[in-house]
Amino acid sequence: MKKINIGIIGLGGIANKHIAELLTCEDAQIVAICDISPAAIEEKNKKLHLPPEKCYRDYKQLLDDPEVEAVEICTPNYLHAEMAIEAFRHGKHVNLEKPIAMNRAQAETIVQAKNESGKQAMTCFSYRFFPAVRYAKHLVDSGTLGEIIGVNASYLKCSALWEGRPLEWRFVKEYAGSGVIGDLGVHLIDLAQLLAGNITELCAQRAVVVKERKRLDSDEIGPVETDDQCDFIARFACGAHGAFHITRCAMGHGNTISYEVYGTKGAISFDLNNPKIIHICIGEGDPKTRKFETVDVPSDFFLDQERAFVDSLLGKADPLFPTIEHGEQGQRVVDAIIASAESGRWVTV
Ligand SMILES: NC(=O)c1ccc[n+]([C@@H]2O[C@H](COP(=O)([O-])OP(=O)(O)OC[C@H]3O[C@@H](n4cnc5c(N)ncnc54)[C@H](O)[C@@H]3O)[C@@H](O)[C@H]2O)c1
The missing domain is CATH 3.40.50.720 (NAD(P)-binding Rossmann-like Domain)
Incomplete structure (x- = not known):
C-alpha cells in the first residue's frame, strides 16, 4: 500500500x-x-x-x-x-x-x-494520547462520575531552575508569545476542556521567577520576558469549577501532570508520570465509606500521536483527535489568562 x-x-x-x-x-x-x-x-x-x-x-x-x-x-x-x-x-x-x-x-x-x-x-x-486521559474521557462520557463539578490540575517542571540555562527562544516574548501558559498550560487546558467542556471565565495570576539569563550569542545578560509560573481558577460552561497550577519552578519535578476530576457520583485522579493507571472512586453507598481504587487502563485506550495523525489522513480519525479548532480554543483560553493576569480581574473567554 x-x-x-x-x-x-x-x-x-x-x-x-x-x-x-x-x-x-x-x-x-x-x-x-x-x-x-x-x-x-x-x-x-x-x-x-x-x-x-x-x-x-x-x-x-x-x-x-x-x-x-x-x-x-x-x-x-x-x-x-x-x-x-x-x-x-x-x-x-x-x-x-x-x-x-x-x-x-x-x-x-x-x-x-x-x-x-x-x-x-x-x-x-x-497528552490526549496518554491512556489514562483516554480512559478518563470514557469514564466521564459514560456518566460514571455523574455531573462534573470540579477539576483540579497541575503541570509541574523544574526546567526554569536548570543551572546555566541560557536565554532561549522560550524566554523571549517575541518568539514564544507567553511562557508556561502557552508552553505547558495549553496542554492542561486542552485536557480539562476535553473532560469537562469549554472554560467560559477565569481569573489568573502569573510571574517571572528567574528574571535574567545569559544570551545565547554573547556573554551579555538579558531579561526573561515570559512567565515561569501561572495559576488560575476557572468556570466551565457546564457550571463546574476548575483550579490550575502551572510552573517550571517546581523543584523535584521533571514533568509532572496531575488531574483530579470530581463529579456528583464519583471521582478520578491520574498522574501522567504513570499514564497506564488511573485512580477511581465510584460505587454505591455513603460517600464517606468509599475509597479510591487504582485500576490498570485497558489496552484498547492506547494510541500514538503520529498514528492518529496518519489515521486522520486515511479517513479514520480517532474520536479524540485534536483538531486545529481545539488548538484555537486553547489559544482563546491562553489569551484570556494573559488578559486576566494583566488586569487582575475575571475575564470571559
Ligand atoms: N507537544 C508537546 O508535548 C511539545 C513538547 C515540546 C515542545 N513542543 C513545541 O514544539 C515546538 C518546538 O519546540 P522544541 O522544544 O522542539 O524547540 P527547539 O528549540 O528544540 O527546536 C526548534 C527547531 O526549530 C528550528 N528552526 C528555527 N527556525 C526555523 C526555521 N525558520 N525553519 C526551520 N527550522 C527552524 C531550530 O533550528 C530548532 O532546531 C514549540 O512550539 C513547542 O511549544 C511541544
Whole structure:
C-alpha cells in the first residue's frame, strides 16, 4: 500500500518524538526534513538517511516539493502561523505543534487557511494520547462520575531552575508569545476542556521567577520576558469549577501532570508520570465509606500521536483527535489568562 509522504520542519527537541513515532508507523514515511541549522539536519539524518536534496534549509523549498503530502511543524511558536498557512496554500496536510499561534487572532487565520485548503490538520496536544486521559474521557462520557463539578490540575517542571540555562527562544516574548501558559498550560487546558467542556471565565495570576539569563550569542545578560509560573481558577460552561497550577519552578519535578476530576457520583485522579493507571472512586453507598481504587487502563485506550495523525489522513480519525479548532480554543483560553493576569480581574473567554 502507498505510504503517506511526510516532511518535518524544525528538527529540535520535540522533532525526536515525531520522528521516532513516524518510524514505527507502517502507513507513512519521512521523505524530507528542514531546519535552518545544518547541525540539526545532520543529527536527525543519521537515522533517516535522506539524500541531500531532501534536506532543506528553507521551509518554502520543502513545501514546493511535490513528493511531500503532509508536514509536521516543530519550530518555535512565532513561526507556527506563517508556516501552517503557507503549507495549506501549498496543498499540504498539517500537524502543528502547540501552542498553534502567538495569539487568538493568528489562530483564527490558521483555521481559516485550513478551511479554505480543504486539507486535514491536527494540533499536537500530545497528552490526549496518554491512556489514562483516554480512559478518563470514557469514564466521564459514560456518566460514571455523574455531573462534573470540579477539576483540579497541575503541570509541574523544574526546567526554569536548570543551572546555566541560557536565554532561549522560550524566554523571549517575541518568539514564544507567553511562557508556561502557552508552553505547558495549553496542554492542561486542552485536557480539562476535553473532560469537562469549554472554560467560559477565569481569573489568573502569573510571574517571572528567574528574571535574567545569559544570551545565547554573547556573554551579555538579558531579561526573561515570559512567565515561569501561572495559576488560575476557572468556570466551565457546564457550571463546574476548575483550579490550575502551572510552573517550571517546581523543584523535584521533571514533568509532572496531575488531574483530579470530581463529579456528583464519583471521582478520578491520574498522574501522567504513570499514564497506564488511573485512580477511581465510584460505587454505591455513603460517600464517606468509599475509597479510591487504582485500576490498570485497558489496552484498547492506547494510541500514538503520529498514528492518529496518519489515521486522520486515511479517513479514520480517532474520536479524540485534536483538531486545529481545539488548538484555537486553547489559544482563546491562553489569551484570556494573559488578559486576566494583566488586569487582575475575571475575564470571559
Ligand atoms: N507537544 C508537546 O508535548 C511539545 C513538547 C515540546 C515542545 N513542543 C513545541 O514544539 C515546538 C518546538 O519546540 P522544541 O522544544 O522542539 O524547540 P527547539 O528549540 O528544540 O527546536 C526548534 C527547531 O526549530 C528550528 N528552526 C528555527 N527556525 C526555523 C526555521 N525558520 N525553519 C526551520 N527550522 C527552524 C531550530 O533550528 C530548532 O532546531 C514549540 O512550539 C513547542 O511549544 C511541544
